[in-house]
Amino acid sequence: MQGDTRLAELGSIFRQKEVDVTNTLGVGFYEYFKSVFNDPLRFDEYTKFCKRVFDLTGARKKKVLDLGCGFGLMSIHFALFGASDVFAVDVDKQRLSVLERVLSMLEPPLENVHLVLGEDGKIDSKDDFFDVVVMVDTISYIKHLRTSFVEARRVLKSKGILFISEMNNVLSLFGNTAYRRHIKAAQTRDVKLLERGIEEILIEHPCVSLDELEKLGSTEKLNLSKKDIFWIAEASTRRQEFNPFQLKIMLDDVGFEARVIRPLRSHTSSGPRGRIASKFFTMVALSHPISLVVAPYFNILALNKS
Numbered sequence: 001m002q003g004d005t006r007l008a009e010l011g012s013i014f015r016q017k018e019v020d021v022t023n024t025l026g027v028g029f030y031e032y033f034k035s036v037f038n039d040p041l042r043f044d045e046y047t048k049f050c051k052r053v054f055d056l057t058g059a060r061k062k063k064v065l066d067l068g069c070g071f072g073l074m075s076i077h078f079a080l081f082g083a084s085d086v087f088a089v090d091v092d093k094q095r096l097s098v099l100e101r102v103l104s105m106l107e108p109p110l111e112n113v114h115l116v117l118g119e120d121g122k123i124d125s126k127d128d129f130f131d132v133v134v135m136v137d138t139i140s141y142i143k144h145l146r147t148s149f150v151e152a153r154r155v156l157k158s159k160g161i162l163f164i165s166e167m168n169n170v171l172s173l174f175g176n177t178a179y180r181r182h183i184k185a186a187q188t189r190d191v192k193l194l195e196r197g198i199e200e201i202l203i204e205h206p207c208v209s210l211d212e213l214e215k216l217g218s219t220e221k222l223n224l225s226k227k228d229i230f231w232i233a234e235a236s237t238r239r240q241e242f243n244p245f246q247l248k249i250m251l252d253d254v255g256f257e258a259r260v261i262r263p264l265r266s267h268t269s270s271g272p273r274g275r276i277a278s279k280f281f282t283m284v285a286l287s288h289p290i291s292l293v294v295a296p297y298f299n300i301l302a303l304n305k306s
Contacts, residue, residue: 062131068138072099
Protein backbone atom coordinates (compact mmCIF):
# COMPACT_ATOMS: atom_id res chain seq x y z
CA MET A 1 0.00 0.00 0.00
CA GLN A 2 2.85 2.38 0.80
CA GLY A 3 4.36 1.56 -2.59
CA ASP A 4 1.13 2.55 -4.34
CA THR A 5 1.06 5.85 -2.43
CA ARG A 6 4.63 6.69 -3.33
CA LEU A 7 4.01 5.69 -6.95
CA ALA A 8 1.09 8.13 -7.01
CA GLU A 9 3.36 10.81 -5.51
CA LEU A 10 5.91 10.13 -8.22
CA GLY A 11 3.23 10.40 -10.90
CA SER A 12 2.00 13.69 -9.48
CA ILE A 13 5.36 15.29 -10.32
CA PHE A 14 4.49 14.89 -14.01
CA ARG A 15 1.25 16.81 -13.59
CA GLN A 16 2.97 19.96 -12.37
CA LYS A 17 3.43 23.11 -14.43
CA GLU A 18 6.65 23.59 -16.37
CA VAL A 19 7.78 26.55 -14.28
CA ASP A 20 7.34 24.61 -11.02
CA VAL A 21 9.24 21.60 -12.33
CA THR A 22 12.14 23.61 -13.74
CA ASN A 23 12.41 25.56 -10.49
CA THR A 24 12.65 22.43 -8.35
CA LEU A 25 14.13 19.77 -10.64
CA GLY A 26 15.72 21.77 -13.44
CA VAL A 27 15.31 22.34 -17.16
CA GLY A 28 17.03 19.08 -18.06
CA PHE A 29 14.49 16.98 -16.13
CA TYR A 30 11.54 18.73 -17.75
CA GLU A 31 12.94 18.55 -21.27
CA TYR A 32 13.96 14.90 -20.95
CA PHE A 33 10.45 13.90 -19.87
CA LYS A 34 8.58 16.52 -21.89
CA SER A 35 6.38 13.97 -23.64
CA VAL A 36 5.32 12.63 -20.22
CA PHE A 37 4.50 16.12 -18.94
CA ASN A 38 2.46 16.75 -22.09
CA ASP A 39 0.50 13.52 -21.69
CA PRO A 40 0.03 11.90 -18.24
CA LEU A 41 -0.81 8.57 -19.91
CA ARG A 42 2.88 8.29 -20.74
CA PHE A 43 3.76 7.95 -17.05
CA ASP A 44 1.37 5.00 -16.71
CA GLU A 45 2.93 3.49 -19.82
CA TYR A 46 6.43 3.84 -18.37
CA THR A 47 5.31 2.30 -15.07
CA LYS A 48 3.96 -0.73 -16.96
CA PHE A 49 7.23 -1.00 -18.88
CA CYS A 50 9.22 -0.94 -15.61
CA LYS A 51 6.96 -3.66 -14.17
CA ARG A 52 7.47 -5.85 -17.24
CA VAL A 53 11.24 -5.49 -16.93
CA PHE A 54 11.06 -6.11 -13.16
CA ASP A 55 9.08 -9.33 -13.65
CA LEU A 56 11.14 -10.52 -16.61
CA THR A 57 14.42 -10.14 -14.73
CA GLY A 58 13.05 -11.70 -11.52
CA ALA A 59 14.18 -8.68 -9.49
CA ARG A 60 11.91 -9.15 -6.46
CA LYS A 61 14.01 -9.25 -3.27
CA LYS A 62 17.15 -9.08 -5.40
CA LYS A 63 20.11 -6.67 -5.63
CA VAL A 64 19.77 -4.57 -8.77
CA LEU A 65 22.25 -2.32 -10.57
CA ASP A 66 20.62 0.38 -12.70
CA LEU A 67 23.64 1.25 -14.84
CA GLY A 68 23.37 4.67 -16.47
CA CYS A 69 20.27 5.44 -14.42
CA GLY A 70 19.95 9.06 -15.59
CA PHE A 71 17.24 10.68 -13.50
CA GLY A 72 16.53 7.30 -11.88
CA LEU A 73 12.84 6.63 -12.57
CA MET A 74 13.60 2.98 -13.33
CA SER A 75 15.50 2.71 -10.02
CA ILE A 76 12.57 4.18 -8.08
CA HIS A 77 10.08 1.85 -9.74
CA PHE A 78 12.20 -1.24 -9.03
CA ALA A 79 12.55 -0.22 -5.39
CA LEU A 80 8.79 0.29 -5.08
CA PHE A 81 8.03 -3.02 -6.78
CA GLY A 82 10.08 -4.93 -4.20
CA ALA A 83 13.77 -5.16 -5.10
CA SER A 84 15.84 -5.54 -1.93
CA ASP A 85 18.40 -2.90 -2.97
CA VAL A 86 18.75 -0.77 -6.09
CA PHE A 87 22.05 0.90 -6.89
CA ALA A 88 21.42 3.87 -9.20
CA VAL A 89 24.70 4.57 -11.01
CA ASP A 90 25.39 7.43 -13.40
CA VAL A 91 28.37 9.52 -14.51
CA ASP A 92 26.29 12.72 -14.41
CA LYS A 93 26.45 14.24 -10.93
CA GLN A 94 23.73 16.74 -11.81
CA ARG A 95 21.22 14.04 -12.72
CA LEU A 96 21.96 12.11 -9.54
CA SER A 97 21.35 15.32 -7.60
CA VAL A 98 17.94 15.64 -9.27
CA LEU A 99 17.19 11.99 -8.44
CA GLU A 100 18.03 12.73 -4.82
CA ARG A 101 15.51 15.60 -4.83
CA VAL A 102 12.85 13.36 -6.41
CA LEU A 103 13.43 10.74 -3.71
CA SER A 104 13.02 13.41 -1.04
CA MET A 105 9.51 14.09 -2.35
CA LEU A 106 8.32 10.57 -1.50
CA GLU A 107 6.82 9.68 1.86
CA PRO A 108 7.92 7.60 3.62
CA PRO A 109 11.45 7.83 2.17
CA LEU A 110 12.79 4.98 0.06
CA GLU A 111 15.69 3.44 1.94
CA ASN A 112 16.63 0.81 -0.65
CA VAL A 113 17.80 3.18 -3.43
CA HIS A 114 21.51 3.94 -3.28
CA LEU A 115 22.97 6.72 -5.46
CA VAL A 116 26.44 6.12 -6.89
CA LEU A 117 28.51 8.45 -9.05
CA GLY A 118 30.00 6.22 -11.72
CA GLU A 119 32.94 6.24 -14.07
CA ASP A 120 32.72 5.51 -17.78
CA GLY A 121 33.55 1.87 -18.46
CA LYS A 122 34.01 0.87 -14.81
CA ILE A 123 31.66 -0.34 -12.07
CA ASP A 124 32.68 0.28 -8.47
CA SER A 125 31.56 -3.02 -7.02
CA LYS A 126 33.03 -6.31 -5.89
CA ASP A 127 32.64 -9.40 -8.06
CA ASP A 128 29.45 -11.50 -8.03
CA PHE A 129 27.44 -8.90 -6.12
CA PHE A 130 24.31 -8.17 -8.17
CA ASP A 131 21.47 -10.43 -9.22
CA VAL A 132 20.26 -8.09 -11.97
CA VAL A 133 21.85 -5.36 -14.09
CA VAL A 134 19.64 -3.12 -16.23
CA MET A 135 20.87 -0.76 -18.95
CA VAL A 136 17.89 1.21 -20.28
CA ASP A 137 18.71 3.79 -22.97
CA THR A 138 22.27 3.65 -21.69
CA ILE A 139 24.50 2.02 -24.29
CA SER A 140 24.17 4.99 -26.66
CA TYR A 141 26.16 7.01 -24.11
CA ILE A 142 28.97 4.46 -23.72
CA LYS A 143 32.14 4.64 -25.84
CA HIS A 144 33.58 1.20 -25.01
CA LEU A 145 30.66 -1.21 -24.94
CA ARG A 146 32.65 -4.43 -24.75
CA THR A 147 34.46 -3.16 -21.64
CA SER A 148 31.12 -2.27 -20.04
CA PHE A 149 29.67 -5.69 -20.82
CA VAL A 150 32.73 -7.38 -19.30
CA GLU A 151 32.28 -5.24 -16.18
CA ALA A 152 28.56 -6.08 -16.00
CA ARG A 153 29.35 -9.78 -16.14
CA ARG A 154 32.04 -9.38 -13.45
CA VAL A 155 29.65 -7.83 -10.93
CA LEU A 156 26.79 -10.22 -11.71
CA LYS A 157 26.30 -13.39 -9.76
CA SER A 158 26.33 -16.71 -11.56
CA LYS A 159 23.09 -16.99 -13.58
CA GLY A 160 22.50 -13.28 -12.99
CA ILE A 161 20.51 -11.33 -15.56
CA LEU A 162 21.54 -8.39 -17.75
CA PHE A 163 18.70 -6.50 -19.43
CA ILE A 164 19.35 -3.98 -22.21
CA SER A 165 16.79 -1.69 -23.81
CA GLU A 166 17.72 0.97 -26.35
CA MET A 167 15.68 3.52 -28.28
CA ASN A 168 18.51 5.95 -29.15
CA ASN A 169 19.52 4.13 -32.33
CA VAL A 170 20.30 6.29 -35.36
CA LEU A 171 19.55 3.34 -37.63
CA SER A 172 15.91 4.01 -36.74
CA LEU A 173 13.85 6.01 -39.23
CA PHE A 174 12.74 8.06 -36.24
CA GLY A 175 16.17 8.64 -34.68
CA ASN A 176 16.96 12.10 -33.26
CA THR A 177 13.57 13.58 -34.25
CA ALA A 178 13.12 15.14 -30.80
CA TYR A 179 16.46 16.90 -31.09
CA ARG A 180 15.73 18.21 -34.57
CA ARG A 181 12.28 19.44 -33.54
CA HIS A 182 13.52 21.29 -30.47
CA ILE A 183 16.35 23.20 -32.12
CA LYS A 184 14.83 23.70 -35.57
CA ALA A 185 14.20 27.37 -34.77
CA ALA A 186 17.81 27.81 -33.70
CA GLN A 187 19.60 26.41 -36.76
CA THR A 188 22.05 29.27 -37.10
CA ARG A 189 25.77 29.39 -37.68
CA ASP A 190 26.28 30.00 -33.95
CA VAL A 191 24.28 26.89 -33.02
CA LYS A 192 26.35 24.75 -35.37
CA LEU A 193 29.56 26.13 -33.90
CA LEU A 194 28.36 25.41 -30.37
CA GLU A 195 27.19 21.95 -31.45
CA ARG A 196 30.69 21.08 -32.62
CA GLY A 197 32.16 22.56 -29.45
CA ILE A 198 29.84 20.51 -27.24
CA GLU A 199 30.63 17.33 -29.16
CA GLU A 200 34.35 17.88 -28.62
CA ILE A 201 33.82 18.47 -24.90
CA LEU A 202 31.64 15.38 -24.50
CA ILE A 203 34.25 13.19 -26.18
CA GLU A 204 36.79 14.16 -23.52
CA HIS A 205 34.40 14.72 -20.60
CA PRO A 206 31.22 12.63 -21.00
CA CYS A 207 29.94 13.60 -17.52
CA VAL A 208 30.00 17.38 -18.06
CA SER A 209 26.87 18.98 -16.59
CA LEU A 210 24.22 21.06 -18.33
CA ASP A 211 25.27 24.07 -16.24
CA GLU A 212 28.85 23.74 -17.45
CA LEU A 213 27.70 23.53 -21.07
CA GLU A 214 25.59 26.63 -20.53
CA LYS A 215 28.73 28.45 -19.40
CA LEU A 216 30.34 27.46 -22.70
CA GLY A 217 27.48 29.16 -24.53
CA SER A 218 27.99 32.30 -22.47
CA THR A 219 31.74 32.25 -23.10
CA GLU A 220 31.13 32.05 -26.85
CA LYS A 221 28.54 34.85 -26.50
CA LEU A 222 25.83 32.76 -28.11
CA ASN A 223 22.20 33.60 -27.47
CA LEU A 224 21.08 30.08 -26.56
CA SER A 225 18.67 28.93 -23.90
CA LYS A 226 19.35 26.05 -21.56
CA LYS A 227 16.74 24.08 -23.53
CA ASP A 228 18.70 24.52 -26.75
CA ILE A 229 21.92 23.43 -25.08
CA PHE A 230 20.20 20.44 -23.49
CA TRP A 231 18.98 19.11 -26.84
CA ILE A 232 22.27 19.76 -28.59
CA ALA A 233 24.06 17.82 -25.84
CA GLU A 234 21.51 15.00 -25.97
CA ALA A 235 21.84 14.65 -29.74
CA SER A 236 25.63 14.67 -29.50
CA THR A 237 25.44 11.44 -27.48
CA ARG A 238 22.70 9.80 -29.57
CA ARG A 239 24.47 9.15 -32.84
CA GLN A 240 25.59 5.56 -32.52
CA GLU A 241 24.40 2.78 -34.77
CA PHE A 242 23.33 -0.44 -33.10
CA ASN A 243 22.64 -3.80 -34.63
CA PRO A 244 21.09 -5.82 -31.78
CA PHE A 245 22.23 -9.11 -33.26
CA GLN A 246 25.83 -7.90 -33.36
CA LEU A 247 25.44 -6.85 -29.73
CA LYS A 248 24.15 -10.34 -28.95
CA ILE A 249 27.32 -11.81 -30.49
CA MET A 250 29.46 -9.42 -28.43
CA LEU A 251 27.62 -10.40 -25.23
CA ASP A 252 28.01 -14.11 -26.01
CA ASP A 253 31.73 -13.59 -26.62
CA VAL A 254 32.27 -12.11 -23.14
CA GLY A 255 30.42 -14.92 -21.35
CA PHE A 256 26.69 -14.21 -21.56
CA GLU A 257 23.95 -16.23 -23.15
CA ALA A 258 22.01 -13.45 -24.87
CA ARG A 259 18.85 -13.23 -26.94
CA VAL A 260 17.03 -10.39 -28.67
CA ILE A 261 13.48 -10.35 -27.34
CA ARG A 262 10.20 -8.77 -28.38
CA PRO A 263 9.81 -5.06 -27.45
CA LEU A 264 8.38 -4.53 -23.97
CA ARG A 265 7.40 -0.87 -24.40
CA SER A 266 4.03 0.16 -25.72
CA HIS A 267 3.12 3.64 -26.92
CA THR A 268 0.09 4.93 -25.05
CA SER A 269 -0.91 8.55 -25.51
CA SER A 270 -4.03 10.68 -25.79
CA GLY A 271 -5.88 11.92 -28.86
CA PRO A 272 -6.15 10.64 -32.45
CA ARG A 273 -2.41 10.86 -33.11
CA GLY A 274 -1.74 8.96 -29.91
CA ARG A 275 -4.07 6.15 -30.96
CA ILE A 276 -2.38 5.93 -34.36
CA ALA A 277 1.05 5.81 -32.72
CA SER A 278 -0.16 3.14 -30.30
CA LYS A 279 -1.36 0.94 -33.18
CA PHE A 280 1.92 1.46 -35.02
CA PHE A 281 4.02 0.40 -32.03
CA THR A 282 1.74 -2.60 -31.50
CA MET A 283 2.47 -3.64 -35.08
CA VAL A 284 6.19 -3.13 -34.46
CA ALA A 285 6.02 -5.49 -31.49
CA LEU A 286 3.97 -8.10 -33.35
CA SER A 287 6.27 -8.05 -36.39
CA HIS A 288 9.45 -8.59 -34.33
CA PRO A 289 12.19 -9.26 -35.44
CA ILE A 290 11.37 -7.98 -38.95
CA SER A 291 10.40 -4.63 -37.38
CA LEU A 292 14.03 -4.08 -36.34
CA VAL A 293 14.78 -3.14 -39.94
CA VAL A 294 12.30 -0.24 -39.81
CA ALA A 295 12.45 0.94 -36.22
CA PRO A 296 15.35 -0.81 -34.51
CA TYR A 297 14.38 -0.20 -30.91
CA PHE A 298 15.33 -3.41 -29.16
CA ASN A 299 15.53 -5.36 -25.93
CA ILE A 300 18.20 -7.92 -25.08
CA LEU A 301 18.04 -10.38 -22.20
CA ALA A 302 21.37 -11.97 -21.26
CA LEU A 303 22.20 -14.68 -18.72
CA ASN A 304 25.59 -14.78 -17.00
CA LYS A 305 26.73 -18.30 -17.83
CA SER A 306 29.47 -18.49 -15.17
